[in-house]
Amino acid sequence: MPHFTIEYSANLDARLDMRKVVEVVRKAAAETGIFPLGGIRVRAVRCEHYAIADGNPQFGFLDMVLRLGEGRDLATRRKAGEHIFKALSTHLDPVFAQSKFALSFDMQINDKETSWKRNNIHEALKAEAAHG
8 A cells, every 4th residue: 555645835836747756656666566556556736835944935845755554674665765765856856956945755654453445456457467
């Protein structure tokens, strides 16, 4: 259940194609090999109202949080996180070069005792793979 939620300052719309950003994250998550493909979710939420540092309206931010289920050791999580962050950070290099910008990424582990899910995408992907 790797769920990525990206919050970003509205002033990035002129500098970024968020469809490409979510695809970069989805692809990097899949490349790690530790997440079931059918469970990967990446969504971006545009923040209209925000204040950064001294209030300069030109400053921008992108904050990403990954919620995932239990069961992966720290070394595995760290390696995956570094891969995903590097892919995202590299994609955002032009934003860093052109403006003042803050990027953050945090990983949170959901407690299986208090996390409920229902998903039929896994089965659909397995059936598609079996039948070409």
